Amino acid sequence: xxxxxxxxxxxxxxxxxxxxxxxxxxxxxxxxxxxxxxxxxxxxxxxxxxxxxxxxxxxxxxxxxxxxxxxxxxxxxxxxxxxxxxxxxxxxxxxxxxxxxxxxxxx
Amino acid sequence: xxxxxxxxxxxxxxxxxxxxxxxxxxxxxxxxxxxxxxxxxxxxxxxxxxxxxxxxxxxxxxxxxxxxxxxxxxxxxxxxxxxxxxxxxxxxxxxxxxxxxxxxxxxxxxxxxxxxx
Numbered sequence: 001x002x003x004x005x006x007x008x009x010x011x012x013x014x015x016x017x018x019x020x021x022x023x024x025x026x027x028x029x030x031x032x033x034x035x036x037x038x039x040x041x042x043x044x045x046x047x048x049x050x051x052x053x054x055x056x057x058x059x060x061x062x063x064x065x066x067x068x069x070x071x072x073x074x075x076x077x078x079x080x081x082x083x084x085x086x087x088x089x090x091x092x093x094x095x096x097x098x099x100x101x102x103x104x105x106x107x
Numbered sequence: 108x109x110x111x112x113x114x115x116x117x118x119x120x121x122x123x124x125x126x127x128x129x130x131x132x133x134x135x136x137x138x139x140x141x142x143x144x145x146x147x148x149x150x151x152x153x154x155x156x157x158x159x160x161x162x163x164x165x166x167x168x169x170x171x172x173x174x175x176x177x178x179x180x181x182x183x184x185x186x187x188x189x190x191x192x193x194x195x196x197x198x199x200x201x202x203x204x205x206x207x208x209x210x211x212x213x214x215x216x217x218x219x220x221x222x223x224x
Contacts, residue, residue, distance in 0.1 A: 034210065036151075043201055043214035044151065055212060087151055091209030095167045096141070096153040 002026050002090050006099035012107045019075040021102045023066075023088035031067045032092035037084045038101075044087065048073065080106060108134050108204045110215035117221045123190040126218045128202030135183040136160070138204035138213070142176065142187045145217075146198040153210070154200075157185055189220075197222045 003026035013019050023033065031051035036044035046055045048064035051071055061076045075082055083106055088099040113127040128140060141156040154174060155166035161178030175188045189196060200218045205211035 032209070036210075043203075043217055044210075046210075046212035049211075089151070089210055091207075094165060094208060096208070096210060098151040098153070101150045 001095055002029060002093055002097050004088055004090055004097050004099040006086075006088055006102050008102060009100060010103045010105070012105045013078050014107045015078055015080060017078045019078050019082075019104065021073045021086055021088075023071040023073070023099050025069045025071070025090055025092075028068050029090045029092035032090055033064075033066070033071050034089045034091070035062075035064050035073045036087045036089060037082075038087065039084045047086075078104075078106075108138060108213040110202055110204060110213060112200075112202060112215040112218045115219040115221070117223065118192050119224055120192055120194060120222055122192050123188055124192060124220050125186055125188040126200055126202075126220075127184050127186050128215050129182070129184045130204065132183045136180060138206060139208070140176070140178070140185040141203045141205065141210060142174075142200060143203055143210065144198040144200045146195070149198075152198075154187070156208075161185075192220075192222045194222050196220065 005024045033051045035048040038044040047058050047062050052064045063074045065072050085101045085103045087101050111129045116124050118124050139156045142154040144152050154170050157164045157176040164176050173190045178185045202215040204213040
């Protein structure tokens with residue numbers, strides 16, 4: 001199974017800050033990586049697909065980059081509504097796997 | 108692709124639970140239906156999927172002996188049955204639709220399963 005290691009697992013930042021989350025795959029997954037946002041009590045929401053493509057309707061302050069084994073997710077200017085948990089997800093190989101999640105809080 | 112799941116369940120250890128996930132008739136047969144669960148305060152765990160036609164399933168090894176996914180195409184509904192429930196099966200179970208072997212942006216609202224004696 002491909003292991004996805006996210007860091008940090010929790011993060012506290014101020015409104016307007018640039019926030020970066022990383023996801024490391026245990027083997028090469030090319031660009032077969034999605035990023036999701038999940039708010040409490042809600043289903044996850046797709047933000048980034050194929051590592052760097054912004055899903056339709058998602059604000060442009062969200063971005064993703066990387067390929068192979070190292071991936072980065074960035075919020076360019078943190079907004080109060082971005083408080084959530086963020087997950088990476090690889091789909092290069094079955095079983096599909098997710099990172100542990102990064103809980104983002106406002107400082 | 109709106110997906111509507113059945114309601115919360117409370118089961119005893121050793122019992123089985125069957126959750127339904129209903130989609131729209133016009134698009135349902137185009138999508139793979141995956142099941143993902145999330146234990147309290149935990150991350151996301153993929154359980155498997157059923158093909159658009161319902162003629163094949165793929166399960167995560169962890170669940171292979173205990174999960175059955177079926178599809179009622181005329182009713183635009185898929186079902187996930189998990190047997191021999193244990194306390195660590197307590198979770199929110201989500202169905203999610205995509206056009207392939209990946210998780211996309213079409214999710215049900217989730218079904219809470221509680222396992223308690």
